[in-house]
Amino acid sequence: MKILIIEDEARIAKRIERMTRDFFDKEVQILLCDSLENGLLAIEQNSIDLLLLDLNLNGEDGFEILQTFVAGPFQTIIISAYTDKAITAFNYGVLDFVPKPFDQNRLAQAFTRYATSGKQSGNNLRFLAVRKAKTFRLVPINEIIYIKGAGIYTELHLSNGKIELHDKSLEALEKLLPETFERIHKSYILCWDRADKIVVEAGGKYSIQLKSGELLPIGRSKYKEIKDKLL
Amino acid sequence: MHFSIRYLFYLYLMYKSYFFAVLFLLMFTSCKYYKEYVTTDVTYDVDYDHELNDWHMPDSSSFKFQTEVVIQKRKNHSESLGLQINAFGAFDVYWDGVLVGKNGQMAKSGQSEIPGTETSYYQIPKKLSNLGKHNVTLIGTQTYNKEAKRGIDVKLKSYLQLHRSPLIVVSFMNLMAGAFLIAAIYYFFLYINSARKELAVFLFGIICLLFFFLLIIEYVKYYLDIPYNQFYTRLKIIGWLTFAISMLVPWYFMLQFEFKRKKLFLALLFIVLLAVYIGYYGHFDISAAYFTITARFFSIVIAIDAAIRKTKGGLIVAAGLLAGVVVNYFMFYDFGLFIAFTILVLCMLYLHTIRAKAMEEAHNASLLLSSRLQLELIKKNIQPHFLRNTLTSLIDWIEESPKEGVVFIRALAEEFDIMNDIAEDTLIPIRQEIDLCRRHLEVMSFRKEICYEWQEEGIDENETIPPAIFHTIIENGITHSFPPNEGCIIFYLKFTKEKQFKEYTLLTFAKNRQAKKEKRIGTGFKYIEARLTESYGTNWSFDSHSVEKGWETTIKIFD
Numbered sequence: 033m034k035i036l037i038i039e040d041e042a043r044i045a046k047r048i049e050r051m052t053r054d055f056f057d058k059e060v061q062i063l064l065c066d067s068l069e070n071g072l073l074a075i076e077q078n079s080i081d082l083l084l085l086d087l088n089l090n091g092e093d094g095f096e097i098l099q100t101f102v103a104g105p106f107q108t109i110i111i112s113a114y115t116d117k118a119i120t121a122f123n124y125g126v127l128d129f130v131p132k133p134f135d136q137n138r139l140a141q142a143f144t145r146y147a148t149s150g151k152q153s154g155n156n157l158r159f160l161a162v163r164k165a166k167t168f169r170l171v172p173i174n175e176i177i178y179i180k181g182a183g184i185y186t187e188l189h190l191s192n193g194k195i196e197l198h199d200k201s202l203e204a205l206e207k208l209l210p211e212t213f214e215r216i217h218k219s220y221i222l223c224w225d226r227a228d229k230i231v232v233e234a235g236g237k238y239s240i241q242l243k244s245g246e247l248l249p250i251g252r253s254k255y256k257e258i259k260d261k262l263l
Numbered sequence: 264m265h266f267s268i269r270y271l272f273y274l275y276l277m278y279k280s281y282f283f284a285v286l287f288l289l290m291f292t293s294c295k296y297y298k299e300y301v302t303t304d305v306t307y308d309v310d311y312d313h314e315l316n317d318w319h320m321p322d323s324s325s326f327k328f329q330t331e332v333v334i335q336k337r338k339n340h341s342e343s344l345g346l347q348i349n350a351f352g353a354f355d356v357y358w359d360g361v362l363v364g365k366n367g368q369m370a371k372s373g374q375s376e377i378p379g380t381e382t383s384y385y386q387i388p389k390k391l392s393n394l395g396k397h398n399v400t401l402i403g404t405q406t407y408n409k410e411a412k413r414g415i416d417v418k419l420k421s422y423l424q425l426h427r428s429p430l431i432v433v434s435f436m437n438l439m440a441g442a443f444l445i446a447a448i449y450y451f452f453l454y455i456n457s458a459r460k461e462l463a464v465f466l467f468g469i470i471c472l473l474f475f476f477l478l479i480i481e482y483v484k485y486y487l488d489i490p491y492n493q494f495y496t497r498l499k500i501i502g503w504l505t506f507a508i509s510m511l512v513p514w515y516f517m518l519q520f521e522f523k524r525k526k527l528f529l530a531l532l533f534i535v536l537l538a539v540y541i542g543y544y545g546h547f548d549i550s551a552a553y554f555t556i557t558a559r560f561f562s563i564v565i566a567i568d569a570a571i572r573k574t575k576g577g578l579i580v581a582a583g584l585l586a587g588v589v590v591n592y593f594m595f596y597d598f599g600l601f602i603a604f605t606i607l608v609l610c611m612l613y614l615h616t617i618r619a620k621a622m623e624e625a626h627n628a629s630l631l632l633s634s635r636l637q638l639e640l641i642k643k644n645i646q647p648h649f650l651r652n653t654l655t656s657l658i659d660w661i662e663e664s665p666k667e668g669v670v671f672i673r674a675l676a677e678e679f680d681i682m683n684d685i686a687e688d689t690l691i692p693i694r695q696e697i698d699l700c701r702r703h704l705e706v707m708s709f710r711k712e713i714c715y716e717w718q719e720e721g722i723d724e725n726e727t728i729p730p731a732i733f734h735t736i737i738e739n740g741i742t743h744s745f746p747p748n749e750g751c752i753i754f755y756l757k758f759t760k761e762k763q764f765k766e767y768t769l770l771t772f773a774k775n776r777q778a779k780k781e782k783r784i785g786t787g788f789k790y791i792e793a794r795l796t797e798s799y800g801t802n803w804s805f806d807s808h809s810v811e812k813g814w815e816t817t818i819k820i821f822d
Binding site for chain 2: 040041042043046088113114115133134135
């Protein structure tokens with residue numbers, strides 16, 4: 033497991049590093065960068081799992097920089113002095129926002145979110161940042177009908193019929209998405225509002241029919257839960 | 264005065280068009296008033312043409328003047344008639360052979376002449392004021408000013424109105440004069456008590472005062488018996504006053520409108536005025552008229568130039584001056600002159616209110632800027648980036664090595680103390696600024712765990728500097744420098760004093776991070792520039808650029 037810490041204050045960076053090691057205990061590789069430029073370079077050269085980012089969100093380009101990070105396949109936790117920008121950061125799809133000054137407990141709470149599967153981040157996600165050639169596009173999540181896992185990346189099926197590719201795994205996205213999204217299959221996340229009814233096919237195969245008429249498979253283990261929810 | 268001007272100004276702002284309408288109406292009603300009183304009840308005819316001919320013996324000072332007056336029409340027979348005689352000399356006046364009055368005491372053997380005044384009035388007995396022909400006879404002497412060859416002027420009017428009409432005129436003119444006197448005093452006080460000592464304010468005061476004198480001298484003839492041999496003295500004074508005013512008014516407009524070729528224009532104006540003075544020497548009324556025309560011409564040129572350049576008030580002054588020309592065209596000389604002058608002064612007053620408003624705005628803006636800068640200074644240490652990062656490091660120091668954590672807290676407390684001390688000042692001793700920088704470096708070395716070193720050379724302890732200038736440069740230096748592989752980041756401040764300027768050079772010895780250009784000229788630099796402007800106006804220069812060894816910032820303050 034690889035964790036990248038981007039923090040320009042040496043003392044704070046060391047503090048984060050120490051606490052991270054304390055939490056994850058086992059084999060964890062920690063990379064330290066003291067500037068955003070170096071950080072971006074490190075991300076290109078290493079496939080990291082978690083980013084701990086100190087970002088000055090007060091500047092004009094703070095959120096622009098944030099997009100480049102949240103579009104990546106890893107989860108991002110912001111550790112910042114600009115506490116008033118927390119909600120906006122969540123809108124962009126960060127896993128957690130740790131305000132400075134922080135202690136061991138608060139950081140551990142953030143790490144727990146990372147380590148636990150299922151929904152973690154609450155209802156604040158508004159956009160998913162999608163990499164488009166060298167730029168980024170923000171896809172509003174209310175345009176998403178369902179998300180299909182496709183190996184290491186995911187497909188966002190949008191209401192306008194288009195499909196966008198996202199670098200995060202289905203598991204990673206599931207943590208960030210709000211209540212209206214449900215994992216219905218190991219390869220599918222569905223937006224509840226788009227679902228119409230459950231269809232039972234021959235051979236005991238369950239599917240869910242969308243309002244658009246499309247059929248998505250339901251995982252065997254999920255059927256009961258989904259049936260209850262839909263009724 | 265101040266309040267009344269303010270009040271007028273507010274009135275003006277609220278009812279712009281009405282304000283001017285009422286003003287003009289007021290001016291013209293007063294003229295109408297004046298005219299009514301100069302037209303007389305009597306229609307009469309005098310049988311001479313204003314020339315002294317045979318009545319005056321060339322070798323002797325004594326003269327006898329006789330003329331016939333025909334009363335043609337009277338509306339009100341119960342009113343007494345009066346004679347107005349304009350003549351030089353000392354004489355007795357006879358109406359149909361009856362002595363009606365004396366003007367001065369004519370020379371007799373062994374007794375020299377007591378000069379009479381130029382304009383004198385005589386009541387005519389009621390029983391001798393029937394319609395028809397009458398004789399007016401003047402017997403007297405003229406010892407002085409013979410060379411002037413003045414005519415003798417006889418006017419017949421209602422006696423009451425002969426006395427009343429100058430009274431009306433004088434009352435209006437004194438009213439105006441009073442206004443100018445008060446304005447003059449007000450502007451002198453304003454000049455004396457203002458820190459700026461603006462020449463335009465002083466000039467305006469002088470113009471108002473001269474104009475007050477001009478009005479007083481012009482109309483003093485109605486209530487002061489000036490001996491005829493002093494008649495030209497008054498005219499000379501009027502001439503000089505008009506000359507001075509004609510010089511000062513365009514000058515004032517030049518200052519007001521920031522006219523470009525001031526010296527050239529002033530010289531030209533002076534030459535023209537001088538030419539008029541020499542060319543029409545002795546012709547007092549004509550030269551005074553040409554003085555004002557010259558002044559008006561120059562003023563109009565300046566005002567139109569200002570209007571073209573879209574300077575505030577340029578258009579309104581140009582319009583006012585042109586209105587003055589129109590008034591002068593329709594009015595007879597001296598009265599029109601005063602109205603034109605009044606319009607001119609009103610224009611100037613208007614300009615002054617505009618200027619006062621602009622100054623008030625500038626003052627408010629500077630106050631606003633100062634308090635904004637104060638706020639920015641205070642915010643430096645409570646803004647989240649500084650405070651929360653510092654606190655985070657601080658927690659870490661206390662948790663990991665409490666003893667050093669305490670040293671960190673002390674350094675932070677000292678930085679806060681200095682910040683608190685200087686928060687409200689616009690200039691602080693250079694030593695205090697250096698202390699602030701050193702405390703900040705200490706705090707930052709705890710946070711960044713980088714060694715920062717302060718060096719200085721040639722610091723003059725008596726010098727002052729706006730607060731947190733170098734502090735801001737150091738903040739930038741810390742953010743934009745790579746930590747050194749070994750050793751310290753050195754900040755080196757050097758002070759040099761030359762004849763015309765003082766110079767501070769702050770060198771940061773470190774490798775620069777690559778940063779976007781715009782970031783360098785961020786709020787920090789704006790703060791520095793605003794602070795320098797606040798304390799030194801435009802007499803400073805600020806330069807900040809990368810050099811081989813790191814970063815160099817130079818601040819020059821000119822004397």
